[in-house]
Amino acid sequence: MFMFSSILTGRSASTSAPNKNVPQGESERRLVELCSISVRDALKDLDSKAKEGLSTEEAEKRLDEFGPNELAHAKRLGILADLWERSKSPLVIQLLVIAAISGIMGDMKSALVVGAMILLSVGLSFILDRRSSSAVEALGKRVQSRTLVVRDGKEVEVRISEVVPGDIVLLFAGSVIPADVRLLSAKDFFVSQSALTGESMPVEKTAHTEKGHDTDHSAWELPNACYLGSSVNSGTARAVVINTGMRTLFGSISASLAERAEETSFDKGTRSFTWLMIRFMLVMTSAVFLIVGISKGEWLEALLFSLSIAVGLTPEMLPMIVTVNLAKGALTMAAKKVIIKRLPSIQNFGAIDILCTDKTGTLTQDKVVLEKYVDITGRTDEDVLTYAYLNSYYQTGLRNLIDRAIMDHTELNVEYCRLVDELPFDFQRRRMSVVVDYEGDHVLICKGAVEEIYECCSHYQNGEEVFPLFEMIRNNLFEEVERENREGFRVLAIAYREFPRQKTSFSVEDESKMVLLGFVAFFDPPKAQASEALGLLQQAGVRVKVLTGDNGLVTQRVCTNVGLKADRMLTGAELGRLSGAEFDQVVQDVDVFVKLSPAQKEQIVRSLRGSGHVVGFLGDGINDAPALKAADVGISVDSGVDVAKETADIVLLEKSLLVLEEGIMEGRRVFANIVKYIRMGASSNFGNMFSVLGASYLLPFLPMLPIQILTNNLLYDFSQTGIPTDRVDEELVAKPLKWNIENIKRFMICVGPISSLFDYATFALMWYFFACSAYNAPGATAATKEGLAHLFQTGWFVESLLTQTLIVHIIRTRRIPFFGSSASVPMTLTTLAIMGLGAWLPYSPFAASLSLVPLPAIYWVWIVAFLISYSLITHFVKTWFFNRFGGD
Numbered sequence: 001m002f003m004f005s006s007i008l009t010g011r012s013a014s015t016s017a018p019n020k021n022v023p024q025g026e027s028e029r030r031l032v033e034l035c036s037i038s039v040r041d042a043l044k045d046l047d048s049k050a051k052e053g054l055s056t057e058e059a060e061k062r063l064d065e066f067g068p069n070e071l072a073h074a075k076r077l078g079i080l081a082d083l084w085e086r087s088k089s090p091l092v093i094q095l096l097v098i099a100a101i102s103g104i105m106g107d108m109k110s111a112l113v114v115g116a117m118i119l120l121s122v123g124l125s126f127i128l129d130r131r132s133s134s135a136v137e138a139l140g141k142r143v144q145s146r147t148l149v150v151r152d153g154k155e156v157e158v159r160i161s162e163v164v165p166g167d168i169v170l171l172f173a174g175s176v177i178p179a180d181v182r183l184l185s186a187k188d189f190f191v192s193q194s195a196l197t198g199e200s201m202p203v204e205k206t207a208h209t210e211k212g213h214d215t216d217h218s219a220w221e222l223p224n225a226c227y228l229g230s231s232v233n234s235g236t237a238r239a240v241v242i243n244t245g246m247r248t249l250f251g252s253i254s255a256s257l258a259e260r261a262e263e264t265s266f267d268k269g270t271r272s273f274t275w276l277m278i279r280f281m282l283v284m285t286s287a288v289f290l291i292v293g294i295s296k297g298e299w300l301e302a303l304l305f306s307l308s309i310a311v312g313l314t315p316e317m318l319p320m321i322v323t324v325n326l327a328k329g330a331l332t333m334a335a336k337k338v339i340i341k342r343l344p345s346i347q348n349f350g351a352i353d354i355l356c357t358d359k360t361g362t363l364t365q366d367k368v369v370l371e372k373y374v375d376i377t378g379r380t381d382e383d384v385l386t387y388a389y390l391n392s393y394y395q396t397g398l399r400n401l402i403d404r405a406i407m408d409h410t411e412l413n414v415e416y417c418r419l420v421d422e423l424p425f426d427f428q429r430r431r432m433s434v435v436v437d438y439e440g441d442h443v444l445i446c447k448g449a450v451e452e453i454y455e456c457c458s459h460y461q462n463g464e465e466v467f468p469l470f471e472m473i474r475n476n477l478f479e480e481v482e483r484e485n486r487e488g489f490r491v492l493a494i495a496y497r498e499f500p501r502q503k504t505s506f507s508v509e510d511e512s513k514m515v516l517l518g519f520v521a522f523f524d525p526p527k528a529q530a531s532e533a534l535g536l537l538q539q540a541g542v543r544v545k546v547l548t549g550d551n552g553l554v555t556q557r558v559c560t561n562v563g564l565k566a567d568r569m570l571t572g573a574e575l576g577r578l579s580g581a582e583f584d585q586v587v588q589d590v591d592v593f594v595k596l597s598p599a600q601k602e603q604i605v606r607s608l609r610g611s612g613h614v615v616g617f618l619g620d621g622i623n624d625a626p627a628l629k630a631a632d633v634g635i636s637v638d639s640g641v642d643v644a645k646e647t648a649d650i651v652l653l654e655k656s657l658l659v660l661e662e663g664i665m666e667g668r669r670v671f672a673n674i675v676k677y678i679r680m681g682a683s684s685n686f687g688n689m690f691s692v693l694g695a696s697y698l699l700p701f702l703p704m705l706p707i708q709i710l711t712n713n714l715l716y717d718f719s720q721t722g723i724p725t726d727r728v729d730e731e732l733v734a735k736p737l738k739w740n741i742e743n744i745k746r747f748m749i750c751v752g753p754i755s756s757l758f759d760y761a762t763f764a765l766m767w768y769f770f771a772c773s774a775y776n777a778p779g780a781t782a783a784t785k786e787g788l789a790h791l792f793q794t795g796w797f798v799e800s801l802l803t804q805t806l807i808v809h810i811i812r813t814r815r816i817p818f819f820g821s822s823a824s825v826p827m828t829l830t831t832l833a834i835m836g837l838g839a840w841l842p843y844s845p846f847a848a849s850l851s852l853v854p855l856p857a858i859y860w861v862w863i864v865a866f867l868i869s870y871s872l873i874t875h876f877v878k879t880w881f882f883n884r885f886g887g888d
Contacts, residue, residue: 027180027247028219034242035182035222038209042182048166048240050184053150062164069163069179069244083126092118092319098307109849113710117717122320145646147178167241172396173424175232176646180248181239183207183224188424188508189235191226192625202233219249231625231646234426236396270322272741273678277315277685284689285310291696304706309692315681322674324724329670337653338663345649347674348633350667352542352616353736354608355660356601356631358624359548359555363562363657364524368401370409371489372521376460376477384518386412387494391447394419394434402492405522421506428597430549431456435499435506442499446511449551450481453493453516460516469516481519485553488561489521530562533657540664541735544657545591547601547617547627552594559592572596575603583607602626614736618652618660635660668733675737676812677723679747683811684716684804686752691759695796700775701789703763705851708797712838719805719834722827729813729821743885750881751811751874758803758870759796765862766795787853794842794852799863801838803870805831810874814882817875 034042039050048054054062087096095118103111146157150168160178163169169178177191183205190202207224219225226239229250245251285306292302326347330340340346357363373388375381389412392403396419418437423444425432431448446453454477460469481491495514499506537544544564548555552569559566569592578586587607593600601617605627608615617624617631628634628647636648645651652659695703704712766772772792775785808831813821822828839860842852 027243027251028249031180031182031219031225031242031249032222035219035225036209039184039207043184043240046166046240046242048168050168050238050240051150052153053168054164054166056151059151059162059164059167062166063162066164066244066247068161070161083122087122092122098310101303101307109707113707113714117710117714145176145178147175163241163244165241165244169239169241170396171226171232171237171239173232173234173236173426177226177228177230177232179228179241179245180219180243180250181226181241183226184238184240186237187235187422188426189237190233190426191230192233193227193230205237207237235424236422270318272739273682273744274315274318276741276745277682280685280689281310284692288692288696291693292702295697301702305696305702305709307706309688309709315678315685318677318681321677321720321723325670325674328724329666333663333666336662336666337659338666339651339653340649341651342649345633346667347671347737348614348667349616349650349664350669350671350733351614351736351738352633352664354543354545354613355537355616355618356545356547356605356608356627357618357657358620359546359550359558363526363530363546363558363564365527368405368490368522368524370405370520371523372484373518374521375518376462376516378480381518384494384520385410387445387496387517388447388492388520390414390417390436390438391432391434391445391494394422394436395424395432396422401524402490402522406520420504423506423508423511429508429511431511433506433511437501440501442501442503444497444499444506444510444514446495446497446514447492447520450478450491450493450519453495453514454478456511456514457495457516458513461518466515477516482553484519484521485551486557488525488554488557489523490550490554491519491521494518494520524558526558526561527656529656529658533661534562534564536661537657537664539734540661542661542664543591545593545604547593547596547604549596550594555592555594564591566592568592569594572600575600584611587611598624598626602630605630614738616664665733668737669728671737672728672732673723673726675744676726677720678744679751680720680808680811682744682748683751684755684807686748687755687759688800690753690756694756694760695763699763699792701785702793704793704796704800707850708793708852711841711850712797712801715801715834715838716804719808719831722824722830725824725826726812727821727824729815731814746885747881751877754870754874754877755803755807757873758866759800761866762796762799763792766792769862770795770856770859790851790853791855794855795859797852798838798842798855799866802835802863802867805835805838806867806871807874810871810878814879817871 034045037045043050087093095114099111099114099118145160147160147163148155148157148170149163150156150170151158155170160176163178165179167179168184169181171177171189183189184207186205186207189205191205192202205223205226209224219227225242226237227250228244228248243249243251288309289302289306292305293299326343329346330343333340333346340349373381373385375384385406388406389410392406393412393414394417395403419434420437420442421435423433423435423446425448429448430452431446433444433446435442435444446456454469454474457469459466460473460477461467484491494517496517497510497512497514499510534544546555546559546564546566552571556566556569568590570586570590572593572595575583575586575593575596583603584607587604588611593604596604601619601624605615605617609630609632614632616633616635617627618635618637619625619628620637624636625647628636633650634648635650635652636645637652637654650663652663692703770791772788774780775788775792780788808827809817809823812823815821823831841847841850842854847853
């Protein structure tokens with residue numbers, strides 16, 4: 001229902017209470033007290049009126065007094081607090097420790113370089129993240145839930161955050177309970193409060209005041225109270241608000257909820273990779289420390305060198321890359337009318353391989369038109385239209401497309417009628433009734449699904465005459481309705497029953513022995529773009545399954561029109577007869593399910609997830625809420641009911657499969673860019689491990705000084721900042737993308753040693769061709785040895801930086817780099833700039849401070865040859881790898 005997690009990866013959420021703090025026990029006692037007295041006394045205590053509600057001026061005054069009706073939420077941290085939170089990352093802590101040790105040991109250059117790396121990672125993440133999160137927060141406000149209240153005697157719709165104590169709220173199926181309220185009136189009112197109490201079944205609530213209720217009892221036991229965090233399943237009610245925001249019962253637990261965001265598969269994958277690299281780093285640095293210490297006898301030097309190696313193996317840019325990619329993806333999706341409520345859901349969005357969706361408004365235009373109103377013989381009948389109109393006009397619940405279509409078709413004068421009672425719609429009965437005072441009688445008018453109406457009818461009307469409804473006639477009528485269904489019409493039946501005026505209270509049992517009056521037929525034409533969208537989803541590896549409560553014939557016609565196979569359909573009743581194993585198998589095989597209950601939609605989603613699929617569910621009604629919550633990615637629309645939007649991870653501003661397909665592809669691009677960095681970092685670090693281990697043992701001096709390693713790594717980190725802007729090849733996002741740490745390990749093992757191969761080639765080049773072997777010559781002076789060591793170290797510094805920066809362009813694509821696929825302009829510029837800077841440093845004014853020396857001209861001929869060879873070999877190994885193991 002309500003989520004209170006930080007949207008920033010790797011950051012803990014802190015909470016902000018928008019309301020003035022009131023002891024929770026006092027708020028609960030007040031709720032119990034006002035629910036235990038009469039309605040009149042409760043309204044008097046709250047200084048409110050049942051019919052007029054609050055005045056606009058009084059509501060504004062109370063909003064100032066009590067604050068917005070909001071719960072604890074992730075608040076925007078101050079600059080220092082935000083930086084502190086980011087510094088708690090294990091990667092950043094590791095770098096801070098290394099910088100501190102280097103400073104204590106007097107190696108200030110290394111400490112400064114490590115500090116610059118921390119600043120690059122944390123600083124860029126901080127700046128770009130705050131800008132992006134501000135935009136995402138603004139977008140989230142576009143899909144805020146609203147509720148119906150009475151102000152100045154009129155029904156008005158306001159944001160839930162603007163509800164105040166004393167407000168009179170109107171509740172119906174699909175409504176979110178906007179605060180802790182006391183019911184003033186209720187009719188067949190059932191509330192789902194599983195998020196609060198764990199009760200799986202809806203709970204019936206009444207306006208009845210329980211006499212002698214012990215005010216020491218728990219507020220959860222009140223039969224006439226509803227709580228923020230629950231939603232209306234069926235029925236209608238009028239209630240007065242008692243507590244809002246942090247004063248509500250849900251408010252008492254919202255702070256703890258804010259700190260316990262559920263870990264997504266994306267979070268688990270990121271954490272798994274981080275600790276994989278940290279384990280590599282720990283093993284590597286320990287081995288290097290011992291090898292250098294034992295072979296060189298300089299333990300202090302060994303410690304500094306191993307610490308610099310630890311920095312080089314740390315993927316310190318991962319938090320920045322992940323956060324910026326997710327935030328950028330959210331903003332890009334917003335431009336495509338897709339609002340991301342929870343950032344990590346972007347990765348799950350791209351990973352969807354099965355999309356479950358309703359039919360109405362997704363495959364169809366969501367513009368239902370009333371085409372026919374006929375009696376049982378098929379003749380147009382104005383009485384059928386009148387009764388259907390009265391049913392839709394007088395119902396007080398949520399008017400659906402059918403009701404709006406009836407009322408848009410005509411405008412009748414019904415002021416001579418009066419609403420007596422109402423039996424709201426629910427998904428078990430699949431019908432709803434109103435009782436009106438009509439022409440001297442109390443007439444129950446029922447509208448609903450044909451089969452469900454037939455079960456309650458004992459007679460039918462033809463003209464002015466009423467006849468018994470025999471089985472043979474019922475079967476003939478079914479055939480006529482089925483013919484209309486095959487033509488794509490949705491048919492509802494209209495029935496009635498008259499009662500004496502003395503009867504004023506009605507129940508579902510009164511929906512019996514009714515007279516079948518006729519039928520109303522509606523047409524919801526297929527969307528013109530539905531076929532195209534389904535084709536694109538199929539190409540993207542997403543299988544579409546239709547889960548609807550509508551009947552099979554209408555659904556089959558719509559599916560056929562949009563190119564979706566519906567040769568085999570299953571009804572909810574047929575599913576209910578299957579065993580667990582049979583159910584799981586059928587759900588895999590069949591793509592169209594009809595006449596489903598909300599619980600069956602949820603059951604199908606859970607079964608698909610249990611089979612290893614990543615499931616998205618697109619729905620906008622109260623009957624979709626359980627399935628939305630059960631899916632990996634719940635997707636709703638801005639026009640959906642409040643409970644659907646609150647449950648969803650993603651909200652579409654346009655109910656279209658085309659928009660959905662674009663969002664899925666953007667999610668894949670975001671994840672693909674993150675995996676690029678991970679593959680680059682993993683393979684580079686694994687290769688460096690072999691290079692450093694061997695060089696530390698074989699050479700009489702350090703293969704690279706700590707300050708050189710740190711500078712090399714800092715420059716390489718900077719070259720990665722363009723990754724979030726990079727283009728993604730179409731084949732990389734052609735199918736759903738999921739975390740596959742084993743595949744990353746295999747890539748690391750296959751590609752990483754190639755860099756070691758050229759590192760050792762560089763060692764040989766510097767040792768033999770450039771005569772660094774003279775270091776061991778008898779009589780070599782200290783100055784000569786130092787010069788030869790610096791020449792060797794400079795050679796490897798330049799080769800290492802150029803090869804690992806260039807290789808970014810090889811690994812980023814499966815195509816031939818530069819020719820078959822080119823990087824984005826920002827990424828190309830950053831990598832070229834770093835390669836140019838690396839080549840310039842040995843000749844720059846900074847060379848002495850980094851212990852770098854100018855390299856001979858012939859060195860660059862060798863390096864160009866190395867770069868070309870390295871690129872070719874890496875490309876061929878990469879191509880072999882993806883052909884052998886795939887890219888997941």
